[in-house]
């Protein structure tokens with residue numbers, strides 16, 4: 001009994017470290033392929049399995065390719081959409097847990113032959129990013145028993161982290177040997193409006209000091225991009241830039257994530273883990289979605305913000321770290337402080353320099369069309385669409401639309417239009433008239449909406465849906481309304497982000 005328990009704790013520990021390291025890796029913008037290669041072995045180990053493979057979907061032709069797998073390394077495998085378990089997961093976005101693969105109808109003998117490996121149990125999770133299925137994480141052969149619900153949850157968390165990592169990468173379909181190339185996007189901050197010029201000036205001025213910066217703006221306005229811009233414009237640019245997303249970690253892990261933990265802090269912990277605060281030493285620590293930080297942790301963070309001092313979980317030694325702090329939120333921290341949801345002393349410490357990022361609709365038509373052109377070029381390259389441009393007629397429609405999801409929504413809209421485009425021009429229709437209902441109204445002479453949300457008057461649900469499917473469709477509609485922002489949608493629905501993700505994936 002004792003042995004079994006401590007093994008479970010040890011496994012918990014391994015799982016946590018894996019998630020934390022993957023988070024650091026995302027922030028580090030390093031060669032993704034190299035890191036993922038050692039990563040596959042660790043995924044397999046943390047799940048008590050023999051093999052793990054990461055499959056990515058080639059945006060250009062929908063083909064699913066194995067990118068990294070546990071050793072022995074196999075030649076790259078390619079699976080057409082819909083074929084085999086991987087194809088099924090890539091097509092449906094459904095997590096599949098199979099006890100005995102050989103009797104599962106989705107198991108494709110043709111792929112099994114290529115792998116040359118007998119699979120019994122198999123856990124296959126979709127990698128979904130911004131409503132798009134980007135790849136598949138597959139783990140084969142649990143050493144003892146079969147994969148359970150905990151394994152499923154962990155696989156989902158891993159897949160989510162990998163999805164984030166892919167945001168910083170481009171999969172080149174034409175040259176598989178080059179594989180994923182990682183590039184930072186911070187040097188592509190687009191927009192010439194006076195509203196943005198004021199933001200740049202603040203960013204550059206703040207960057208030259210070590211002052212704590214609070215970025216405040218609606219979802220999708222570019223807070224993540226600008227946080228990075230502060231780092232690369234500062235003297236700390238050669239030192240680490242470390243991103244902590246306060247929404248993604250379970251509350252119980254946030255402290256350890258931030259400050260690290262000592263060997264033995266949890267029973268079965270056999271190694272010391274450095275927290276993000278230490279990892280950022282000399283550089284910049286970006287506290288994203290700070291409004292979601294649990295209250296008890298706010299006190300601990302306050303001490304660090306004031307004195308740059310902290311202790312690892314389970315440690316007695318007081319440590320210091322030299323970091324510049326940048327925090328971001330789309331919440332009204334002042335109001336939260338008034339209602340005691342956010343510590344006001346922390347709020348005052350964070351807003352030494354507070355920069356308000358204007359919503360896209362307040363930046364004017366030139367910024368919108370510059371951004372739209374930029375995204376058309378970017379995605380035309382990524383999806384190998386050759387020369388593509390926006391039709392003249394799209395200009396007024398893009399300008400009139402209220403863009404509740406801001407730059408991210410514009411980016412998603414253009415990406416979809418590029419993917420679906422046939423000729424060399426993108427017309428108004430290609431922009432997806434359903435979600436652009438606000439724009440067609442204003443084109444017809446009605447004023448553009450200025451509220452932050454698209455009102456949902458009614459959602460048509462055909463009778464005969466299961467309750468589960470009805471819930472899923474409702475959640476999708478709310479997600480659309482929130483411009484694809486899962487945190488905001490989860491808040492609106494009164495459920496956790498994890499629950500929302502589960503609901504959407506079905």
Ligand SMILES: Nc1ncnc2c1ncn2[C@@H]1O[C@H](COP(=O)(O)OP(=O)(O)OP(=O)(O)O)[C@@H](O)[C@H]1O
Nearest residue numbers: 188189190218219220221222223224225330407408
């Ligand atoms: N000015 C800009 N120029 C180019 N790309 C931009 C700009 N602003 C935002 N983007 C892009 O739009 C997307 C959303 O930006 P980002 O993630 O930084 O928003 P955010 O404010 O952090 O949103 P959230 O509050 O939802 O986390 C990203 O892909 C980002 O690269």
Ligand SMILES: [Mg+2]
Nearest residue numbers: 223224288328
């Ligand atoms: Mg963000």
